[in-house]
Structure formats: structure tokens, C-alpha cells
Amino acid sequence: MSDLLHSALHSATQSASGAHTPPVPYSRPGSPGSGAFPVQIGFVGIGALGYEMAKNLANYRAAHVHGSPPVLVWNRTTSKADGLFKELGQHKIRVAKTLEQVVTECDIVFTVLANDETVKSIYQQFVQTLKHAPPARNKIFVETSTIYPTLAGELDTLVSSVPHCHLVASPVFGTPYVAAAAQLVIVMSGDYRSKKEVAYMLVPAVGKKVIDLGGNIEKASTFKLIGNSMILGTLEILAESYTLAEKSGIAASDVHGLVKDIFPAPGIIRYSERMSTNHFDAASGFSIDGGIKDASHIRRLTAVHNSPMPSIDIAHQHLITARAIHTGNVQAGKEAVDVLDWSGIVAGTRVAAGLDAFESKNVGVVTED
Template identity: 80%
Template sequence: MTDLLHSALHSATSLSGLASQGNSGTETPAVPYSRPTTPGASPTVPIQIGFVGLGAIGGVMAKNLANYRATHSHNAAPILVWNRTAAKADALLKELGANKIRVTNSLEQIATECDVIITALANDEVVREIYEKFVATLKHTPPARHKIFVETSTIYPTFAGELDSLVSSIPHCHLVASPVFGTPAVAAGAQLIIVMSGDYRSKKEVAYMLVPAVGRKVIDLGGNIEKAPTFKLIGNSMILGTLEIFAESYTLAEKSGIPAQEVHKLVKEIFPAPGLMRYSERMSTNNFDAKTGFSINGGIKDASHIRRLTAVHNSPMPAIDIAHQHLITARAIHTGQVQAGKEAVDVLDWSGIVAGARVAAGLDPFESGNVGVVQED
């Protein structure tokens, strides 16, 4: 990587990118790499970051990154953002101001102007479309200095390998696979867990850019680009499997006359993870609006990826098979209700998986009250 980019990226970081050490001084640092070197004076041209995809997580990441750089990085350039729905980008500009955000409707401008390009997109098909446009642009206008592409979406591992080949076909370009763990609320607090695999020097630069601006910790999975996406699917299998158990348990509670709020209290005691508690709360209150959550389409996509991975590695996950079917059942019911004009929620959160367990038990899918006959001793 050029001295200019190394120096610019270094100037965008602060000592707070390191995890605070415990009294013993043995805790794992938040960034598992040494800090990038500072070869010479500060560059006259600041690093330009591009951000593509302003969804429930991506929009919060872009906002946090822009705010952090404005207060911690000398002479930081506004982040250049692109979103398929322009209104989201315009709203972010209105909220943060032109000193932190610039908006473009051109992916070509992102590709040519930006040194680091972060993508947070819905699925593999959209990721492929965007990256093919990036590469087509850069083949026509080859970069004069290094560029780092940071793909944070949840994609299938071998597809990450395809993207890596695509990006590396352009001189001076590297890809870092960097999926993240966390709900929108976790993202808002800059507490995401960031997983990375790919080119070592690129990971080092990006890690100090993202921690603590958008996340609290980086987990390094090495140089094989496919490892971070694999790890992300493994993590999501844990979350999805837990959602399935929650769904079944809430359904059993309703059938046996146990109030949902009591089940949620228990969840908070024995599963005190912010994300899991949030999904439990959604099930207990029948709040399945994905505007501040994770869409059921994304859940079905992830479940499909996980099941494909289990088949490749001969490692069955029957809980995920059941969860996948319950997600599809919930989506089918929701789609029918929307078409009939009976559903107020436009996009269903994947905690709506509980509908699959509820209908199997003869209950209402989304409006269950968890009210039953309390059995006295």
C-alpha cells in the first residue's frame, strides 16, 4: 500500500481503537493487529471513504463512522455515500450535514474517487451486481493508488472467493471480507463485532478505521477470504437456532397458560445477550416490524446459506432445517395477510419465526396474547 494511504489511514485512528486492558493486562485487544506505521508527514489529500448500502445496519455504520471521523481525524473528508433508495442517503445528509456526508447517485464515482469502499448490502445477487459495476468502472479507469473494498454483507463463503478474484483482477485493489454481528440497536452504540479475512495489511488499515468508530472488537480469521463469511454463518446459526427454541418455548408457554412477560423475564436472566433479549421481547409483545430489526427475507437467505454449508461439509443442523421451514411459513402467512389488507407491518422481522410454531400449535400467528388458563396447585 502506498505511503500516502498508509499515513492517511493511520491519521484516522486513535488510541481508543485498542481495547481497554483489565487489571491483569491480559485481555484480548479489540484490534488483533499492530497499529499501521506512519511513513512520513501527513498527506495533503485526506483519505476518501465510500459507503454503499444504508439499510438497518449499514445506515447506522455510515452515520457512526462519519461522526467519529469528524471529531477524531484531522482534516477528514466527508464520507461519500450511495444507496439504491436515494431518500435514505438524502436523509443522512440532512441529519449529519455536508461536512460529514456527501451523497452520490453514481457507483462509478464511488469506485473512482474512494480509497476505501465499504459495502453493506442485502444479498449475494445485489453484492455481485454492485461489485461488477465497480470492476467495470476501474477497468476503464485504472486506479493510480491502492484501494480497499470492505464487504460487510452476509454472503456465501465461495462467493466471497469469487469477489476476491474479481476485485484482485484490478491492479492495486484488495478485498477484505468483513461481516458484522449485531442488531441495529447494537450498531447504534458502536458495539458491533467485526470479523475479517483477506489481505493482512488491508485488514490492519480497515480494523483501526472501524474500531471504535462502528464496532468494539475485530476477530481475525486469517488470509483465506472465505473464512470470515463462514464464521458469520456459524454465528448466525447459533442465533437462528436460539430463535427457534424461543419460538417453541413461547408457544408452549401460551398453551400452558404462562404469561409471555414471565418467559421474557427468564430470558433476560439466563440469556443476557442484547440481541437475544431484543428478539425475545419482540416475541413476547408481538412486535414484528423489521424497520428496526432484521427482515425475514434476510433470515431465510442466511438459513439457506447455512443449510448449503452443512451439506457441503456433511455436518447436519436439524434445528436450522426446522427454523428455515418456520421462517418460510411465517413469511407465507404474512404475505397472505398483506395481500388481504390485514397486516399493518410492511416488512416482517425474523423474530416472526414464532408464527411457524404458533400455527403448528393451533394458535394465531402474529396476534397471540399468551393468555390461557392458569393451573392452580
């Protein structure tokens, strides 16, 4: 869910001659949505990331796709879906009363959900509804959450049990801030025709490029975990470096300045700034619960493939430590941040070094021995 990988992914699109590969690796589908039945899009999961994705998709289609109906949105907490409706209006958004309404009315359904259990539950409800009322034409389900790869396979089997239904695994790289700017990097695996149709809906409306991982539905989820392992490993190194700086009397502002000079990637800089200023509110970032979930998935994947990642093992423990301290502070009425960002991992390295978890006292005074 982070934007740390974006600069590297952008560079990877350039050949040795400096030419750019196209942002969508498929030929354009024939007149999408221009037939007798305009494409109805549904969106399930209007959290911090899903809100921005659904908003951009609705705005883009209203402006560029003639006759496109409003996007039908559903969220377990209805106030979030209602908020999007109030912001965009009835010509761009409709709020579904039930999941059954979404899966029955929509041709393409995007899901952006918090964890594997929720994803599986939602898709089981989709399929249960469709088996009672089988669709007469194609439906595409686009699962964008970060899930363990074998779950993608289970979902594919589940969705494929209904005639005319297809699944695209399509996790995304980017924070809500990046999503708001329609700069997400989108990964896809699954049915080729479905990927082609969905890719042109998402780029440039929601993201800046698509990476195609082929027909094996599990590959996109695997790739997302590999990308997140790079991000999490970098967070761990930043946390350790800031802790050592504090212990040795080097100002956090100086460390952050160095990060900007030698690692000029937007995501690294943003997380470095959070650690240097003790700003750990996940409202505009990625929650530590999500970080722990992803770290657990990565560790499971490394065990399956006999490919150790000791940095992820350590980062996982530091995330848990940070969450435990934050939870204790909230229960004691001492914590102002409701949801802790995963950059709060630095709390784990700080307490291991005998420092305060979330309130660094680092003023950079260098003392001579």
C-alpha cells in the first residue's frame, strides 16, 4: 500500500535507449462500454484508499465516457459511502443498500478491503447471490487488496464456478495521497480479456501504469508482497538509523536531510519525515495493522519458498512492539493518534535502545567525551 516503490517502477519502464514502455501493456479493447448496455461499475470498500480510487474513477468516467452511469458504491460503514455521494453528487455516485445490489446490477466490481478474512467473506456473498440469479452476460471482479497468493486462487475458483464470471487479481502500490493524484502502480494477473478491459478503465483514471504478471492468478498478489517487503525493509533500516542518531546525539533533521540527498524517492522521504517529526497518524498513510498483516504474509511466503528474509522477521517484531505500546497508551488515555501509521515501527527500535517510543527528545546536541 505504499508509494515507496514508485520511482523505481517508473525507472524500470525505460529501455536502455531511454524510450518508455506504454503504461498499459495491452491493445485497447474494442469500444468498451459502447454497446447496447453501458458498463455499470461497482466499488466495494470505501476506506482511505478505496475512497480516492472510487472518486477518481467516477470523475474520469463522467468526463470521458459518454453515457456512463454513476458508480455504485458500498461500504460496511455507510457513512463513508454517503460522504463520497455528498462530495460528487448523484450524477457520478449511487450508494448501494446491500452487497446483493452491487453484484446483481454491476458488470465490473472493484473490491478494496482490509484483510483476507473480509475479502473471502465478501466474495462468498457475491457468489451466493449470483448462484441464485446467474448473470446473462460477463461480469468481472477486480480484487485490489493485498492478500496472500493462495487466497487469490481460492477466489478465482469460487468466481469461476458461476457462468460468465471472471476474476482479475489487481493489487496496487500507493498510499491514499498517491491514489488521490491518480498515480497508483497497478499489478494484474488472470484472464487476459478481462485484464485488458479493466486496465483501460484504471489508467489514467486511477493509476499511471499497469504491470502484467500473466495468467496465473496468484502472481500479482505474490508480486505485491515482494514489493511491500522492499518497503518494510526500508522502514526498518530508517527506524534503526534514526534510533542510532538519537543515541549518538545527531539531530533527526540532519538525518532527514541526508535521506533527501541520497535517497530521493517520494515514499522514502515521506516515511523519513514522519519518523523525524514523530508524526504517526495513519489517516493519510498505512495502518500498522495492515503492516503487520502484510509482514505476516511475507514471512509465510518466505517459509514456503525457503527464501529467508531476516530483516522482515525483525521488522515484524518491531511493528508488534509499536502496536502494543500504542494500544496501551490509548487504553490509558495518553495517545492522541487513533490509528497508528506503520512508520511507527520506529517505536520498536527506540524502546529496544531505552528511548521513549513515540516522543523523541532528539535535539541533536553533540557532546564531547
